[in-house]
Amino acid sequence: MPFNTALTRRLGIRVPVVQGGMQWVGYAELASAVSNAGGLGIITALTQPTPEDLRKEIRKCRTLTKNPFGINLTLLPALVPPDYGAYAQVIIDEGIKIVETAGNNPGPVISQLKKANTIILHKCTTIRHAKSAVKLGVDFLSIDGFECAGHVGENDITNFILLSRARQDLGVPFIASGGFADGQGLAAALALGAEGINMGTRFMSTVEAPIHQRVKEAIVNAQETDTALVLRRWKNTTRLFANKVTQDALKVEKESTTGEFKEIGPFVSGQRGRQVFLNGDVNFGVWTAGQVIGLIHDIPTCNELLTRIEKEALEAMNRTRALYSESPASKL
Template structure:
């Protein structure tokens, strides 16, 4: 779709119907993508698949322990994202100032921080979601996020299937 280089993000998070992440990674390899940011659970097999294809891998981490594990897996760079960042912020409530300072002290590989869009956002442009299900994520606020927050706050059952349609990614693709 473009003649210019580009990178992609492949996030490995719990899902109602988990995708075939290995197949996604193979499409990335076959498409000639040269830089990939990974994030989430058990990235080892995907990181190995990407690295074997000569792809530069940046792994997003929310703890120093996870960052050290990613280094052992052979990532080229780390994205260190504390509780103030966008997207999945982890369940440890560690702020960027603390996490980045510890990363500087303990990690021997380059790491990068928050994206420009997050930095330039207003303090009211994001909201936390999915804390009820121990999968807290910070997202830019929009109509869909507000609807999801209402479900999260008003659900009497706490069943994930109630919020699933709002956070699966399918609805946002067509909104």
Template structure:
């Protein structure tokens, strides 16, 4: 089972599958499992409380896999932002070869990464942002459609359109992100011009994912309608799992006269979300999940998941689609 793309060649991985950055989930256990399965695992830098803690997590991950893995770092506005430059220094000094960036314009940090010969993948929710990322010198962009978990941007454009537009517009290779979790999605992404897929929610629902089993069971039981969008009125839309807390946030946002962030801040605390993953109380806080929950019906190992996706994608490409072309129809 082999699908070779520019992504697999450049990164030296077996399968064109990347595990996206996930707060509280992108630990050494997750990243090493994906890398050992033939994909690219990513540590989430800001899951670690300090740059020195990230250095230790990188070292720990190296004891768990000899295969390529990278680090995700998301640059977000904050009253007191994390020491981003120090996290970047830790990534560079620890010899990481692949970085996924997301959030605000990463130009200054990308310059440092490229000076260190690091491959940079930047996640974008619009073509205009992808073009900007291309201009600052990233190697790949990850095109994140409206279906995705976390922040889908404010344009509300689905992956089908974004990916086709990326293929027509960009000069650099791109990945497909948001809504991917099986071989059909992988085959579709490749047909649309992507070099592979980037998955978060699907990897949350694997044996190795460091989240409570109750969370995984909830994902399996969920339908594609079991996510909701919050922060819409604040122009910082986030797709999260539909539970009592996220529905309360949406209700507050719809109050006459609107709401401020202070009105909902206690409900959306990151620590509350983290406790969902550690203790399994699904309604304790908000937690991100994409619409792909509607396609997930099991909890496999990362190895089984990646191999199954590639096998199914190969069959679709060679058998189903292959049977549709030729001088004589085989239908």
């Protein structure tokens, strides 16, 4: 029997797994593969240099899958911010009905999307921010634990606590994000009250991920200790793969006497990180990865991965259920 959660019912997917937005990874090739496998694939809007390029990527994805897919739109501080409203309008114009939002001051974009009856999955790293998002009318909250890749927030709260707090305090269905790679994790998230899971790093190490094979192999060969937190000094804490550039950036962060961001800026360049995915030199620039890298041991297709996750989750739920019996325990 297929999964029957608020997430699968509302999004029209078979397996309650969302492929989170990932800069320089979330292209049509990966999104369509995840959607074809029964999950929800996500195109990352800002991988596209202009709103019109996003339109082309959406149309390309439609040629690769007939199943639902969504768009990630992340709002982050920038000296020259993108025209988020224009990206949102393309999403609306193209009839996309599922959007993952994240970042600062999402209210105007969420309002714009909700007027078009878009289903919003909003990513949060604290319950306080989640409650603010509820007031904006989001449909699902993606509760992002400290284990996650990329922006982890400034509170260092892991998913075991965050998910239970979400279950206790939020009146909106939520998904578990950060630290998930297998069916056992999915079963655990469902037990804690989530309607499904969001995976990023796990999908980087799949056949269809549009990144260099050496990066995928680096993930497979890594341990859960092979990430590092950078930019905490500037309250923009980010979890990165602990390569040489990341270590150099940390040294600057710890030893800088001025505390000026321009000292560390060249080390954390997003463009250098993008080149890692193209040239396969895992030490060329910084790139995000979650602690879940310690759980990833192969490079399957998205279909193989989601089929496995579904099977593992069912086995885990059945095993847990078998631990309880209605009949009194035998006396010794």
